[in-house]
Amino acid sequence: MSVVAYNKLSVAKITELYHDLHKKYDAFQKMGLRLDMSRGKPSKQQLDLSSGLLDCLSHDDYTSCTGVDCRNYGGLDGIMEMKRIFADILDIDVTEVLVGGNSSLSMMFDNIASNMTHGVRDGIPWQRQGSIRFICPVPGYDRHFAMCDYFHIEMIPIPMKADGPDMDMVETLVSGDPLIKGMFCVPIFSNPDGCVYSDATVMRIAGLQPKAFDFRLYWDNAYCVHAFNGEVPKIPNILRECEKVNNPHMPLIFTSFSKVSFSGAAVSAIASSASNCQYILKRMNIQTVGPDKLNQLRHVRFFGDVQGVRGHMRKMAENIKPKFDAVDEILTRYLQGKEIAWWSKPNGGYFISFNSLNGCAKRIVQLCKEAGVTMTPAGATFPYGRDPFDSNIRIAPTYPTLDELKLAMEIFCAAVEIASLEKLME
Ligand SMILES: Cc1ncc(COP(=O)(O)O)c(C=O)c1O
Numbered sequence: 001m002s003v004v005a006y007n008k009l010s011v012a013k014i015t016e017l018y019h020d021l022h023k024k025y026d027a028f029q030k031m032g033l034r035l036d037m038s039r040g041k042p043s044k045q046q047l048d049l050s051s052g053l054l055d056c057l058s059h060d061d062y063t064s065c066t067g068v069d070c071r072n073y074g075g076l077d078g079i080m081e082m083k084r085i086f087a088d089i090l091d092i093d094v095t096e097v098l099v100g101g102n103s104s105l106s107m108m109f110d111n112i113a114s115n116m117t118h119g120v121r122d123g124i125p126w127q128r129q130g131s132i133r134f135i136c137p138v139p140g141y142d143r144h145f146a147m148c149d150y151f152h153i154e155m156i157p158i159p160m161k162a163d164g165p166d167m168d169m170v171e172t173l174v175s176g177d178p179l180i181k182g183m184f185c186v187p188i189f190s191n192p193d194g195c196v197y198s199d200a201t202v203m204r205i206a207g208l209q210p211k212a213f214d215f216r217l218y219w220d221n222a223y224c225v226h227a228f229n230g231e232v233p234k235i236p237n238i239l240r241e242c243e244k245v246n247n248p249h250m251p252l253i254f255t256s257f258s259k260v261s262f263s264g265a266a267v268s269a270i271a272s273s274a275s276n277c278q279y280i281l282k283r284m285n286i287q288t289v290g291p292d293k294l295n296q297l298r299h300v301r302f303f304g305d306v307q308g309v310r311g312h313m314r315k316m317a318e319n320i321k322p323k324f325d326a327v328d329e330i331l332t333r334y335l336q337g338k339e340i341a342w343w344s345k346p347n348g349g350y351f352i353s354f355n356s357l358n359g360c361a362k363r364i365v366q367l368c369k370e371a372g373v374t375m376t377p378a379g380a381t382f383p384y385g386r387d388p389f390d391s392n393i394r395i396a397p398t399y400p401t402l403d404e405l406k407l408a409m410e411i412f413c414a415a416v417e418i419a420s421l422e423k424l425m426e
């Protein structure tokens with residue numbers, strides 16, 4: 001049976017469909033479900049893949065390859081083997097990376113805080129320069145936006161295209177406004193679109209000529225090893241590209257093992273020019289006695305090297321990919337061709353970005369909630385929680401079991417159809 005676009009249906013047909021769908025939805029509601037799809041959390045099976053981390057050190061195994069006793073103070077920049085793993089993942093030198101604690105977000109937060117109060121490389125503190133702004137590609141990651149909001153940084157939303165942020169807009173804004181001090185980028189399997197920036201986009205970002213002398217690129221490479229087919233996309237190296245255009249200190253790369261090993265107990269890294277790393281170390285020296293080197297050593301023993309990480313991520317993909325396929329299959333089965341829904345088909349990362357008819361996203365999330373399925377709040381993928389079209393919803397397939405996920409997506413599709421028909425009946 002061929003599918004008809006809903007906006008081509010007669011009023012009588014829309015009314016009939018609406019009543020049929022409501023019967024289906026009411027039956028879902030009676031099931032009394034409690035399914036949480038609100039955040040991109042790994043499932044128990046994913047975490048189990050890293051169980052070996054819990055017992056991979058022994059009583060006499062606490063020394064790094066350079067002779068550092070990992071039980072003791074010191075080693076601010078991280079142990080050499082862990083730096084090497086991050087450097088190999090990011091294709092940079094070990095002098096360009098510092099290993100942190102369990103969260104890359106806290107390193108981003110700290111970097112912004114430092115620039116606010118102490119300025120970039122001892123320059124004028126951002127907070128003394130006026131009302132500063134960041135470029136925020138949308139849809140984007142809610143915690144980036146929350147950070148900006150916390151520091152009273154005005155967010156300028158820039159639409160994401162298939163190959164990254166709209167660079168015409170970014171270039172015009174950044175080159176004209178000295179108060180635009182930063183830009184968030186998730187260059188590989190972006191959150192939530194799953195987009196990979198094209199080579200041309202990366203080069204244009206590297207070649208930005210900011211009006212602000214102290215502009216910084218927050219290059220959040222959270223998903224740089226998270227490919228589904230074993231092939232991590234190769235994009236130009238942002239440190240090298242920025243060097244070529246004489247802007248070596250602009251990029252700050254962040255990444256972590258949060259979605260590689262244990263989300264709450266992993267290791268993170270910041271990477272930048274060797275000279276930026278020295279500035280960051282000066283601050284860290286005052287902040288802390290050093291990172292948890294035993295956890296770094298555990299990761300080194302468990303993963304071995306970058307090839308070990310890639311092998312682990314292939315096993316991870318065997319767990320995650322069927323869930324992404326199931327979401328795509330169910331969305332296609334119920335929504336394709338009706339012209340009420342569009343969604344991304346990423347080759348990696350953690351999310352699927354879903355777009356409804358304008359003005360329907362909040363209603364869809366509400367209908368899901370009332371049937372026991374908690375989605376990421378509509379609007380969360382935009383600064384200030386405000387999606388101007390009320391259409392984007394982030395789908396996070398990893399946490400539920402496959403059966404739970406399939407049921408949740410059936411309910412989601414019913415909610416999409418109901419909300420769309422309501423909109424068409426207005
Ligand atoms: C784009 C992005 N950056 C950072 C993070 C969190 O990183 P971490 O756990 O290292 O703080 C996430 C988690 O969802 C993310 O999607």
